[in-house]
Amino acid sequence: MIDINLLRENPELVKENIRRKFQDHKLPLVDEVAELDKKRRAAQSEIDSLRASRNALAKSIGALMREKKIEEAEQAKLQSKSVNERIAVLESEISVVEEQIKKDMMAIPNIIADDVPLGKDDSFNVQGETFLPAEEKPFEIPYHLDILESLGGIDLDAARRTSGNGFYYLIGDVARLHSAVLTYARDFMIDKGFTYCIPPFMIRSEVVSGVMSFEEMDNMMYKIEGEDLYLIGTSEHSMIGRFMGEILPESSLPQTLTSYSPCFRKEKGSHGIEERGIYRIHQFEKQEMIVICKPEESDEWYEKLWRYTVELFTSMQIPVRQLICCSGDLADLKYKSCDVEAWSPRQKKYFEVGSCSNLTDAQARRLGIRYKNTKTGKNEFAHTLNNTVAAPPRMLIAFLENHLQADGSVDIPEVLRKYMGGKDKILPVRK
C-alpha cells in the first residue's frame, strides 16, 4: 500500500507507475481515490466540529446538573441528542467512503524501482548473473521422481492414499538429505549473522489479511475448521506478523532473521499440482530470511539477500542464475524482486528455487510496522524484505539432477556431509 500523501501530491507519478506495470485498467483508481479523499476530509472536518460542539454541550450538562439547573440541563440534552443524530448520518456516509478508499489503495501497486525491467508478463523477465557453469551431463538424466525412486527415497502412492495428491513420504537417506539441507541452510544464515527463529505455524485471520490480499488468501491458505486459524504458506507470514503494530527502536534495526517452517499451500489456480513429482506440492519446508530495516538501507540488503542464496547453492555445487522480475510480473506490494533459479541438466534450463523481494514500506504500512527515527523524532514505516534460503523438497530436484552419477548414485557435496553422518554418497537400492 502506498502513502496516500504521495497520491495527493503526485498523482501523475502514481499513474505512470501503474502504466509501467501494464495495469492501465487501474488508472481510474487514482482519480477516484483523490476525489473520495477530498470528500472524506470534508466530511471528517464537519464531523469533528459537530463532535466539538457535542463535547461542549456534554460538559455544560455536567455543570448544570451540579448547580441543580435541571430545566436547562434537559434542554441541553435534547440539543445534544439532535447533534448526535447528525453525526450518526455523517459517520455512516464516511465509513462507506473510507472503505472504498481502502479497497482502491490496496489495488494501487507499490512504486517500483527505477531499474526494474519493463514488460507485461513473465516472458519479459531478465536473466542476471549466472554462477557455476551450467553443463550438460555425459549421460541421460532421468525425471527427478525416477531418481528418487531408484534411491528408495519416496512413496507417493501411499501419500495419495493418506493425504491425496500433492503430498509425499520421503524415506531413508533422501529424507535425511532433506533435513541436512535445511540444517545446513540454517547454520549458513546464522554464520551470516542472522538470528534463528521458529515461528508459529498457524496464524489468525487478522494476520493473514495483513500479509496478503483476499484473492491470494483464497488461493493459498488452508483454514482450520472451527477456529480462527490458518496454516502458514511461508514463515514470512508469521515472521512479519510478529512486528504488526510495533514501533521499533531505531537501535534494534536492522532485524535480520532466518526462520524455519513447514509451508502449506492450496495451489489453487496457478499451474496446479503436477501429476508426477515434488515440484509443486501442498506441503514443503523452508528456511527463510527476512529483514526489517531503515528505508535507506533496503536497497543494499536486497542485493545481499539474493546473493546469500546464490552462495548457499554454489557451496553445494549447484549452478544457479538470477532472474530479474519485470514490472508486469511483479506483485503489487513489491518494489523489486528476483528469483534465484537452479540449473536442471535434464531439462537444460533453469527453474525457480527461491525468490527475493524488497517491499519497501508497502507491507509495513499495511501492518503498522514502524521505527522511531532518532534524527527526526518521528515514527516512520520500516522497510521489509524477504528471501528464500532453501526450500526442499523442490530444491532437491536440482540437487539430485546435478549430483547424479553415471552409476545411479548421488554425490553428497562436502558441506553437507557432516549433516549426513559423514556419508559422501547415496546409493541406489536394488529391487
Place this chain on the structure above:
RNA sequence: GCAGAGAUGGCGGAGUGGUCGAUCGCGCACGACUCGAAAUCGUGUUACGUAGGAAUACGUACGGGGGUUCAAAUCCCUUUCUCUGCGCCA
C-alpha cells in the same frame, strides 16, 4: 477445558459515569548548577487524523469489537491475551 482476578502512556502504577489524554513515580530529552560528572532544581515527553509555516487548535483512541447514556478508562455484552486454582496433555 472449568472457575476467579486482571489488561491504562517507553516501564511501573492511580483513576470505578461529567473540567480525565488521564494523579504520581521511573525512564528519556533539553536547560540551570559544575572544570567535568553525580546529586539537585526547572522545562518538556502517547499515537493517529484534519487545518496551519509554526506555535497551536479541533477530533479520535485507556487490549479488540459491539451496546447503554446528553456524557464511558469507569456500566452492560462479546472476543483475545495474562495471572491464580482445578482438570487434561506431548
